[in-house]
Amino acid sequence: MNVILLSVTGVFVLLGVVFAVLFTRLSSRGGKAVMPADWDINHVASRYKPMERLLDAGDYRFLESEPGYSRRMARRLRAKRVELFRGYARCLGRDFTRVSNALKLLMVHATVDKSELAGLLLKQRLLFSMNLMSLEARVMLYNFGVSAPQIDVRGLVEALDAMRMQLQVLATAAQPAASAA
Numbered sequence: 001m002n003v004i005l006l007s008v009t010g011v012f013v014l015l016g017v018v019f020a021v022l023f024t025r026l027s028s029r030g031g032k033a034v035m036p037a038d039w040d041i042n043h044v045a046s047r048y049k050p051m052e053r054l055l056d057a058g059d060y061r062f063l064e065s066e067p068g069y070s071r072r073m074a075r076r077l078r079a080k081r082v083e084l085f086r087g088y089a090r091c092l093g094r095d096f097t098r099v100s101n102a103l104k105l106l107m108v109h110a111t112v113d114k115s116e117l118a119g120l121l122l123k124q125r126l127l128f129s130m131n132l133m134s135l136e137a138r139v140m141l142y143n144f145g146v147s148a149p150q151i152d153v154r155g156l157v158e159a160l161d162a163m164r165m166q167l168q169v170l171a172t173a174a175q176p177a178a179s180a181a
Contacts, residue, residue, distance in 0.1 A: 048092060051153045054085045055142060082143045089135060092156055096128055099163045106170045117166070128159050 053059075063069055063077065103121055107114040138151060 048157045051088045054081045055151055082139060093132055096160050099167050100125055103167050131156055
């Protein structure tokens with residue numbers, strides 16, 4: 001019985017020490033916002049412009065009209081283009097996450113309440129994720145040759161650009177406060 005009581009006490013003491021160390025670290029930051037080195041993302045919508053043409057059916061029609069065309073050649077081209085498209089989609093998702101995380105960091109360290117922005121950020125993240133999953137499902141069907149998807153990535157790119165502009169506004173507002181401190 002004493003062994004159990006002693007071991008439980010030891011665990012609680014250890015947890016108390018860990019909590020104290022974490023609390024000390026968090027409280028010693030002094031309220032300064034530590035921005036990641038890559039937070040300033042200057043994206044241009046043209047970076048994702050090739051996504052609009054990667055899965056275009058016109059290229060396959062042209063390929064069919066050329067001498068030496070084979071279905072194997074078309075399958076290889078389709079597979080390569082799907083791979084490139086998915087790479088762009090991953091990059092788009094990472095960029096959105098980076099902007100979103102930078103916005104969250106600035107919101108946490110803002111001097112005024114930004115709760116409405118937090119709700120908007122959550123909504124944007126949810127919509128972006130749903131659109132990205134829908135895009136992936138259509139690309140998967142396209143990869144199997146089921147149908148040529150109507151893929152419009154402009155909505156995703158515009159969402160990223162809107163988030164980026166919001167980040168710039170928030171970062172500009174935060175800079176004079178950071179320099180005054």
